[in-house]
Amino acid sequence: MTDTTSETVHSATDLLFEKFGDAIQADDREGYEGVIVSSDQLVDVAQSIRDDLGYNLLTNLSYVDYLADDFFEVVYHAYRVPAGGPPLTFRARTPRNEAILPSLTGVWPSADFQEREAWDLMGIRFAGHPNLKRILTWEGFEGHPMRKDWREPFYEEDNKPFKTRWPGGEVDRAEMRVPYGMNVQYPAGFTVDGYSPEGDAALYAGLAVPESASGIGVQQIKTDQLVVNLGPQHPSTHGVFRMTVTLDGETITRLEPVMGYLHRNHEQIGERNTYLMNMPYTDRLDYISSMANNMAYAITVEKMLGQEVPYRAELLRVLMVELTRIVNHYWAIGFLLNDLGAFFTPSLYAILERELVLDLFEATTGSRMMCNYMRFGGVAYDLPPYIGGPAVKPGDRARELDTLQFLNDLVFERLPRSLDELDRLLTTNEVIITRCKGVGVLPADVAIAYGATGPVLRASGVPYDLRRADPYSIYNDLDFDVAVRYNGDTYDRYLIRMDEVRQSLRILQQVVPMLKETAGEDYWAGKRPYNVRVPVGEHYGHHENPKGELGFHIVSDGTANPYRYHIRAPSFINITPLEEMCRGSKIADAIIILGSIDIVLGELDR
Amino acid sequence: MADPTPAIHNPDYPIPEELRNNIAITTLDRIYNWSRAKSVWPMLFGLACCAIEMIATAAARYDPSRFGMEVMRPSPRQCDLMIVSGTVTKKMVPQIVRLYNQMAEPRYVLAMGACASGGGPFKEGYNVVDGIDKFLPVDVYVPGCPPTPQALLHGFITLHEKIESQSITTVPWYRKGESEAIPVPILGPDLIDLRQASLINYMSTQTPEPPQPAAAAEEPVAG
Numbered sequence: 001m002t003d004t005t006s007e008t009v010h011s012a013t014d015l016l017f018e019k020f021g022d023a024i025q026a027d028d029r030e031g032y033e034g035v036i037v038s039s040d041q042l043v044d045v046a047q048s049i050r051d052d053l054g055y056n057l058l059t060n061l062s063y064v065d066y067l068a069d070d071f072f073e074v075v076y077h078a079y080r081v082p083a084g085g086p087p088l089t090f091r092a093r094t095p096r097n098e099a100i101l102p103s104l105t106g107v108w109p110s111a112d113f114q115e116r117e118a119w120d121l122m123g124i125r126f127a128g129h130p131n132l133k134r135i136l137t138w139e140g141f142e143g144h145p146m147r148k149d150w151r152e153p154f155y156e157e158d159n160k161p162f163k164t165r166w167p168g169g170e171v172d173r174a175e176m177r178v179p180y181g182m183n184v185q186y187p188a189g190f191t192v193d194g195y196s197p198e199g200d201a202a203l204y205a206g207l208a209v210p211e212s213a214s215g216i217g218v219q220q221i222k223t224d225q226l227v228v229n230l231g232p233q234h235p236s237t238h239g240v241f242r243m244t245v246t247l248d249g250e251t252i253t254r255l256e257p258v259m260g261y262l263h264r265n266h267e268q269i270g271e272r273n274t275y276l277m278n279m280p281y282t283d284r285l286d287y288i289s290s291m292a293n294n295m296a297y298a299i300t301v302e303k304m305l306g307q308e309v310p311y312r313a314e315l316l317r318v319l320m321v322e323l324t325r326i327v328n329h330y331w332a333i334g335f336l337l338n339d340l341g342a343f344f345t346p347s348l349y350a351i352l353e354r355e356l357v358l359d360l361f362e363a364t365t366g367s368r369m370m371c372n373y374m375r376f377g378g379v380a381y382d383l384p385p386y387i388g389g390p391a392v393k394p395g396d397r398a399r400e401l402d403t404l405q406f407l408n409d410l411v412f413e414r415l416p417r418s419l420d421e422l423d424r425l426l427t428t429n430e431v432i433i434t435r436c437k438g439v440g441v442l443p444a445d446v447a448i449a450y451g452a453t454g455p456v457l458r459a460s461g462v463p464y465d466l467r468r469a470d471p472y473s474i475y476n477d478l479d480f481d482v483a484v485r486y487n488g489d490t491y492d493r494y495l496i497r498m499d500e501v502r503q504s505l506r507i508l509q510q511v512v513p514m515l516k517e518t519a520g521e522d523y524w525a526g527k528r529p530y531n532v533r534v535p536v537g538e539h540y541g542h543h544e545n546p547k548g549e550l551g552f553h554i555v556s557d558g559t560a561n562p563y564r565y566h567i568r569a570p571s572f573i574n575i576t577p578l579e580e581m582c583r584g585s586k587i588a589d590a591i592i593i594l595g596s597i598d599i600v601l602g603e604l605d606r
Numbered sequence: 607m608a609d610p611t612p613a614i615h616n617p618d619y620p621i622p623e624e625l626r627n628n629i630a631i632t633t634l635d636r637i638y639n640w641s642r643a644k645s646v647w648p649m650l651f652g653l654a655c656c657a658i659e660m661i662a663t664a665a666a667r668y669d670p671s672r673f674g675m676e677v678m679r680p681s682p683r684q685c686d687l688m689i690v691s692g693t694v695t696k697k698m699v700p701q702i703v704r705l706y707n708q709m710a711e712p713r714y715v716l717a718m719g720a721c722a723s724g725g726g727p728f729k730e731g732y733n734v735v736d737g738i739d740k741f742l743p744v745d746v747y748v749p750g751c752p753p754t755p756q757a758l759l760h761g762f763i764t765l766h767e768k769i770e771s772q773s774i775t776t777v778p779w780y781r782k783g784e785s786e787a788i789p790v791p792i793l794g795p796d797l798i799d800l801r802q803a804s805l806i807n808y809m810s811t812q813t814p815e816p817p818q819p820a821a822a823a824e825e826p827v828a829g
């Protein structure tokens with residue numbers, strides 16, 4: 001199956017060779033795939049890849065600093081949507097001292113934020129980008145931190161484990177080493193006196209009321225346009241997200257998301273870490289769906305290692321991932337209702353069910369939220385035989401329940417019933433219908449152009465689900481449908497989550513009996529090494545996370561630490577069409593449109 | 607019938623038998639602290655993963671209304687407690703300090719989780735502040751990554767104990783004059799804590815040293 005699909009990628013690149021000749025080179029480095037495009041032809045080639053070859057969704061844009069060879073490489077991955085199959089990889093290079101590439105925002109608007117990220121963190125300019133500002137750090141930040149020769153204030157060594165800690169085990173407080181006693185550093189000769197920060201000037205300048213085309217300044221006529229800032233501390237931004245909107249009366253004319261308030265330098269820390277050390281960090285990406293993040297990372301590295309996974313481990317993984325999906329969608333629905341003004345009551349219903357799933361996670365992995373459950377070649381633990389249940393009678397303290405019985409009750413009775421209850425309470429509710437129907441419409445072609453994935457894409461009528469489009473794990477053997485809705489409005493984005501929960505329950509109802517059958521089988525293959533060494537090469541692995549496609553682009557130089565560790569975060573890219581969806585809506589609708597995209601800041605800002 | 611107000615009742619003072627159930631005699635400190643401790647309103651703002659556990663704590667299963675703490679206010683003016691629930695980044699810390707300055711006294715800060723307490727798993731990150739106590743006075747630290755709801759509730763109880771041990775005569779917010787606001791840090795080439803301005807200026811006259819690797823530990827002694 002994968003053979004035929006990788007053949008389609010090959011025949012596609014053959015067409016490119018024919019059409020562009022010397023501008024295209026095969027990437028013959030060991031362990032790499034795809035083609036290298038010369039930068040002056042990049043836009044034309046991209047156009048051809050989109051229009052002639054049909055790779056219409058630019059899913060990922062990653063950037064690698066090849067310090068020894070003195071160039072930056074930007075790696076693009078494109079999909080055929082909804083046909084499916086593996087991504088087409090193409091890349092372009094630019095010298096380190098004068099890093100500039102043509103922007104692909106004209107071909108794929110989904111490149112917008114990703115190019116800004118590459119500029120911010122790597123210092124690659126994109127000629128023709130409409131708004132090339134820093135995105136995760138702030139204007140005025142010194143340096144481009146993902147460059148291999150950039151050092152953070154608490155720098156110790158390039159790679160972990162650090163010699164101060166291992167094997168001696170001494171305590172080393174980074175605060176003692178830096179002059180300020182804090183995680184900061186300043187360029188040589190920097191003084192505070194006379195320094196004026198750039199602040200938000202660039203942001204607000206970009207949002208200023210535009211001159212109208214006829215040459216009459218809008219500002220000269222008396223109008224009501226004003227710029228409103230929302231967040232980063234705001235109860236409806238799902239964390240520390242911020243947006244600034246330009247309003248004409250109540251109507252949104254422009255909107256700019258501002259992010260980076262939770263930029264935790266995931267990728268940079270990830271490149272210092274060893275491969276396995278990154279597993280608990282992935283928990284903290286989309287912290288509502290930690291199991292699914294584990295899965296995405298595990299399958300990516302396993303692919304590079306060529307590691308097989310035992311059947312029971314696959315079952316356990318699918319069990320955990322689908323439970324996570326249910327939790328995530330419940331959470332998303334609950335908080336969408338919060339945004340609609342039904343403050344906290346629907347969320348309480350949603351959180352109640354989540355607690356039950358978390359009981360299972362805690363009993364299995366030892367942690368409610370940050371499960372750190374998967375390993376390369378399997379999972380860390382089997383299901384425990386018993387699980388602590390809540391007290392139900394007076395005088396009870398806690399009860400021991402048989403885990404499989406607990407799971408059975410959960411997926412055959414409790415969750416379907418609670419879903420029906422939510423359905424009954426919410427779906428036909430008049431307020432929800434009037435506030436959500438026709439609001440924030442995202443047509444299918446726009447969704448694809450902006451790189452939306454997951455429920456956001458499927459609510460726009462594109463049946464694209466990686467579990468079916470590029471199958472992995474045991475999803476091929478499981479019976480489920482790809483949920484799809486066709487209107488692309490907020491109401492459909494609500495409904496699609498209900499549908500997906502139903503499909504997940506369907507999967508779980510097949511998995512739980514199989515868990516019973518495979519009890520006692522091996523759940524972690526291989527030697528279970530602490531420190532894996534990944535063969536030289538590059539791989540982009542992806543997984544259908546509850547919020548969309550979570551991808552990991554990993555470059556290995558054969559050592560114990562990843563040379564490049566890039567995360568394609570679904571929330572980050574799904575937020576790209578936010579302005580498209582909000583333009584022309586009322587300000588109150590922006591809140592629910594944002595809520596219906598379902599973002600989580602941990603992975604949006606990384 | 608049990609004494610309805612055991613915590614505030616001061617039994618040292620003799621009360622006639624027939625008034626026992628109608629009158630409680632107490633000190634001003636006790637009644638003041640008792641009423642404050644039983645109605646601590648947290649600020650409705652979350653930073654990172656820990657915020658999810660904070661929300662879970664606020665939900666039905668753990669029910670913080672048992673502690674009078676279910677009323678979360680999004681406006682700092684109406685809050686008594688700031689729960690710093692997650693990683694404090696450099697980009698976010700000016701906002702957090704500003705929010706703290708906007709809270710009316712008495713105000714408390716609870717650092718929830720490893721990140722808010724000391725940087726946590728992301729401590730070495732270039733955009734991470736290694737603990738909110740670099741900027742704000744923290745009253746209670748709750749360990750965990752994330753702390754379980756039970757741990758957070760324990761943090762609440764610890765805070766209540768702290769509140770109940772304070773005395774009106776010494777608390778800072780009844781002293782003369784205004785309490786000083788914490789200077790809001792600036793986002794420059796890196797985060798600038800204005801209280802360190804003179805140190806930064808002094809360092810600019812020194813020859814710059816790039817960040818140094820830590821000295822390697824001594825060879826571990828066998829055994």
Ligand code: SF4
Nearest residue numbers: 655692719720721751
């Ligand atoms: S302490 Fe852990 S759970 Fe809490 S914000 Fe930090 S990383 Fe997230």
